[in-house]
Amino acid sequence: MSTQRNPWPALYALVFGFFMILLDMTIVAVANTAIMKSLNADVSQVIWVTSAYLLAYAVPLLVTGRLGDRFGPKNIYLAGLAVFTLASLWCTMSNSIDMLIAARAVQGLGAALMTPQTMAVITRTFPPEKRGAAMGLWGGAAGLATLVGPILGGVLVDWQGWRWIFCVNIPIGILAFALALWLVPSLPTHKHKFDLVGVALSGVGMFLLVFGIQEGNTYNWDPAIWTVIVAGIAVLILFVVNQARNTGEPLVPLRLLRDRSFALSNLAIASMGAAVTASMVPAYLYLEAVRGYSSTQSAFVFAPMAIVSGVLAPLAGKFADRVPAWVIPTAGFSLNSAATITFAALMTTTSPIILLALVGVVMGIGSAGVWAPLASVATRNLPLQLAGAGAGVYNTTRQIASALGSAGISALIAARMESHGLGSLNGSDSVGTAGALPASILDKFSASLGQSMYLPGVILLIGVVSSMLISRTRTESRALASPTSAPAGNEVLRTTG
Template structure:
């Protein structure tokens, strides 16, 4: 059969093809941050409208992930990935050609849908084409790309905005998307599919619950966390609780197989990746406020301060991912979370108006090593025991958890910065995403503003302690599943490990 022949392809070539598109969609989570001032000026928009350029993408990316992971199981991860890539690339062109802020927000929402279709398929292909004892190196490449994209986004965004204008942070996706489509069409195998029943109640409950929760968190600061926002968040939590209850009672084929969480390491990995998503998002906001507003660096120069973090993550992640195959699963991520927390504490201590930036570069280097110890080993541990017919569902859950963690981190750090700025007598104005200043800060104010930002950095450091605890509780792969088996058998007709 052609499918059988397809699965005999070199899985590394397929992974290379997939990470090109994966890098692009993760890049767009952070690349807009340094472009916010240029977008605000170009459209004569207000801060809340500019925030929605990021929020729309974040919202439509997070909400569908559980469903899109399952679509890969049903229609094949290659097919769903290619559809998502087409949607994302076309939406990128639409973003760059937008003539109003409303059009830009709309196209960013479409971009998020494309990204949601693509993301779970990358992990699913790794799970279904690499045997468990070889996934560490594959996840090392995947994790390196995930960490690198998150960190490179602001650097590339700053260069493009300073060079050609804000439109080019979107136009650059078009040729990359075309190349990624050709590579995936050529190199990614057409894996066997599994006929799924559509869990309509689960889809409706999870979609509505995620939308209300994410929308409420994203908009909380704009409405001073008033009764409407609290009601929206509460309703979202209630619907998600009803979703979990429904999934437990579903004797057919639930959208979220609760059996996934019988694997101890899968459950703990989800907790740890939520902490990682929250911490990375939370640390970037005060960092860019400090570098651009206090130190008066340009978008490009402020982003380059994090270059050591990006470079070291990219170099070390594949090596550490391969090493993680040979070590107990708790060792590397526990070290990584601890080092990352210490790095952020160092950032906090260095946030003074006249600290030499070389110390910030050194701390960023240690943070890069920490990131390399987290992204890949966590993904490897999460997927190690997944049966292949649940690869899409497991990848969808894992990526949803990471994305929700990012949303929570973004909302929490914005609220905390506002509170600390007010506590230092600097006013309680809302803090815009991206850390863009509206002009130089008077010298007498810099000390107080630096102190407020420094105190805010303690939040992501504290969040990382959740990751330290979760990863420290990992057990060896042979003891993770309650039945003592490291891998559930594949269903008839499925590609086995």
């Protein structure tokens, strides 16, 4: 006799750990000023604390999805969780900005091992008609974590200091490990050849591009920096050519992009990832350095946004199964873009904080309509043998865009500050403490941050257009499947007795 195993407990366990690693994408945003003061760092250096995490998170995702297929998603998830938790301990012990950046890079590697496994388990264990609800939980965790991170970070920074935003990961990581060991099943594995050339090309190309963009202003955009950027683009182009010519098993199976929904969902989630990381830095610098708010006060300005997004995201995931795939993401991106541009216009020294919080609520509503519905659309046509690769590509797209968003906003803030004659503020300037900035520069500093905030608002328009072009129907042909492919249903987990 055989019975089908309920996949929900495993998903709950995976999402618990997934939520933790996504918190670390944004939890540092509210601690930037405290880290600057404690480690005597400048703006460009402290943004590398986030960028190092995002870059180390993004680059390995293409291969870690395949590792899950080859060695089992449970095993790779547990390995990543162990690396992430130990790196969190390293972060708490860091006594220099360089050590903290290195520890964050190792954290990102652990997160890269974990993330594709969560999405692949959903694809492999939930049938397509129930995947929307499962992705609602997954996407809700992703969206909520990006918003809750700064709130939790603010409380911890004001309570015990910035080191505690990493210290709390240790007990949570241990609990997440125990839950996954208990609840996540061992799925069948598939043999894969690993494209080492593709891994090397993608890693080198991304590092050169992100480093060049983020450090451009530091080096006054001299020819050497432009050489680094151009070299990064050239290596990435070479990577794409290599993948197209790979007759074995490429790191990125380009046939994934034959599916219109998958391709457009990737472009849309890239705009969301870039916009979220790009908006956090100017928003929290504004609240702390211009308005004189503490870390906790700054975080609670966006508390209504986090609550609204957390409540609505699972509902959006369920509703997405009942309407054309383009409807909810298009509405979500439109609301998010409009709200972000409005927030940028309100970033003055006298704008009512309640108005900024209300704009944040609109952002929360928009975010709820993006994360879960897009993830469901991206995976609905993936055959089982491409579950790991598809999850890896989707998450890589989001994380690479997040790293570029972080690098881009760093360069733009520095450029706008320089245009207003402010130069580079560092930890010795006591940025972020009430009344620390002289009144004579508050307007200029606020203007620099507000002008930078328009960047994520414009980036979100890419998501609007991409979502509008997604297939107008709920089903489409399995263009990805090979002649021997299994249908993209659930991979039944059975126990026999």
